[in-house]
Amino acid sequence: MDKLPTIKEIAVRLNVSVSTVSRALSNHPRIGLGTKQRVQQLAKELGYEPNTQAIFFKQKKTHVIGVIIPYIREDFFSQAISGIESAAIEHEYTILFGQSYDELEREIKAVSAMKKQRVDGLIISLSKETNKYNHLEALKKYDIPVVYFDRVPTMTDSHKVFCNLYKGTIExxxxxxxxxxxxxxFINGPDKLRASKERLKGYIDGVxxxxxxxxxxxxxxxxxxxxGTEMAMKKLLGLKKLPQAIITFNDYVHMDATQYAARNNIAVNKHIIFVSFANLPITSYTAFPPLASIEQHPYRQGEKAMDILMTILKNKETQEVLPNTYYTEELAPSLVAYKQL
Amino acid sequence: MDKLPTIKEIAVRLNVSVSTVSRALSNHPRIGLGTKQRVQQLAKELGYEPNTQAIFFKQKKTHVIGVIIPYIREDFFSQAISGIESAAIEHEYTILFGQSYDELEREIKAVSAMKKQRVDGLIISLSKETNKYNHLEALKKYDIPVVYFDRVPTMTDSHKVFCNLYKGTIExxxxxxxxxxxxxxFINGPDKLRASKERLKGYIDGVxxxxxxxxxxxxxxxxxxxxGTEMAMKKLLGLKKLPQAIITFNDYVHMDATQYAARNNIAVNKHIIFVSFANLPITSYTAFPPLASIEQHPYRQGEKAMDILMTILKNKETQEVLPNTYYTEELAPSLVAYKQL
DNA sequence: ATATCATGCGCAAACGGTTGCGCATGATGA
DNA sequence: TCATCATGCGCAACCGTTTGCGCATGATAT
Incomplete structure (x- = not known):
């Protein structure tokens, strides 16, 4: 395969210097019209395309942002990444992809890979195991800003976007x-999860x-x-006074719960109604769809995260580095009622 | 933020040349033991990490491979990309991500972005609209090998991995x-799709x-x-002799079909049984799961595609460029029966 | 004592661009 | 007529690293 045309080759052929070619291509005012035309003409003929890698290298930019999520198979995250992607495209960025599978170790490796690739920024939804942040702090040394979404850290000195599930649960x-x-x-998730704590608080305050x-x-x-879900259901169904409604932690729990209920001769959504938090796109095809659901807007979370990252990057360029400004975007969840009761 | 330590800085501090530092770090035999130790020691102290971008730039490599798929939200593709990722990690590669949303135009843009980023290779599952391949041929100029999976092109001069659905349908x-x-x-997909043709051929030959x-x-x-699916169902249910079994194009069609059937007082999976091609992970939670399904092994397809890409890249290094060898991996689909009849 | 060789290290080019600065040249104004 | 200035272009450094080659130095062989 013959070499790709470079600026140098154009320079040689036209008997001008590389700097002239470079400037001619970028329409520098100090370059004569004739020269410009000849350069641009030849560039077109040769099918010249600037080597972005070289430019990025010199500019210490990659035009790539890293995205790390727990599981791409979860619809929530595939939607989120789509939101990120759409915003990224608008800003001429591409996405370096990584999954943590909810394991800290994998998350660390993924972050390290992103670091090696010198991403311009990172968007991450933390793994369930993540309890320390050294691997993410390390990015500061490389001047790589991090924006968290959905599964955000507790530290206040971080950029984040999330959906307020406390309010959602109250709703x-x-x-x-x-x-x-x-x-x-209410069937909640593991106590230690932030998501569980929020829901529980919402449940209590709501009630x-x-x-x-x-x-x-x-x-x-x-x-x-x-x-685990079935054990929880067993206890609830064993109460002297049966609950009239059950809120489940998410749609996966919902499905296991409703199937268990059905097997135990509960008329799901009649005898006991079930509501949940939206994760799955196709609950409507499901045997027992939730009657209402809290939508957490993954796509918008992704978009927002990317937007924040972009403004951070712009600010860095403009030298308006405000090191102690942290962006927080709290999205309001919305209740979707699938059936009018 | 203070500058990251470079090889040059180590050189200055130790009063040696950058080349010595470089060689000392890579354990070159011609460097004296003492020097090596001093260099490595200082490197450690400074927390030196080589600038991979610079290295990649010099080596004309990025250690990044592009992956373009129609929809990440489809479980099939999120599994595939997971397979790709796992294989990529083993080879110290990362994934640049892009979706085509089944639109040719978007696919072209995604390919172009990958090209700009100088990915070392590309793995792609074609959009439904893709009928010409100029955008992909263009990658040859950049010496970027392409491996297709699942939605593969008709051309024989391409690397591909796919699941033989003809055989699957026969099975x-x-x-x-x-x-x-x-x-x-049999409710098939659009005639023009390769996937439809294969299934139809399999259906006919199977019958x-x-x-x-x-x-x-x-x-x-x-x-x-x-x-569309409901219209198809209407016709089938309108036949004088009702079918005993219905094969649907995929799980999405399956769900619409079974719901329609149920609404029309067909005892789904008793009166008429339904079988399908596996796309969805949670059909088991569904009101009317298919009784059997053809598994298309997306994860393995992804892994395989990456493996092929890796051997291509290795071969390139070894100069053993066999330009007219094309890898084709045809996976056998497997039938999964969800219930013993 | 001299040619030979291994050892240890530095010079400089190269990857493909960008960019500050300086040097000509011809036009302009005083 | 001479200083002044805009115009058009080239030189060279730079980004961070790798690597072919060459140059000393001291040891070994003859």
């Missing part, structure tokens, strides 16, 4: 209340808000496995 | 036959193989929309 409880449900149960007393017997947790 | 028909079903209907006569009244097509 969900409110919706149930307004539709006449009082005895509202209290309507002058109901909070009955912790109605609150169970699952480790998100099928078995 | 599906055979399974139905062996379980006593004779009147087997003939068992000495059944091929009744084209049993074959309908859908444009893959809900409405």
């Amino acid at each position: 969900l409880v409110g919706w149930l209340f307004n539709n006449g449900y009082r005895n509202i149960a 209290s808000k309507h002058q109901l007393k909070v009955d912790m017997q109605l609150v169970e947790t699952t480790d998100l496995s099928k078995e | 599906l028909v055979g399974w139905l036959f062996n379980n006593g079903y004779r009147n087997i209907a 003939s193989k068992h000495q059944l006569k091929v009744d084209m009244q049993l074959v309908e097509t859908t444009d893959l929309s809900k409405e």
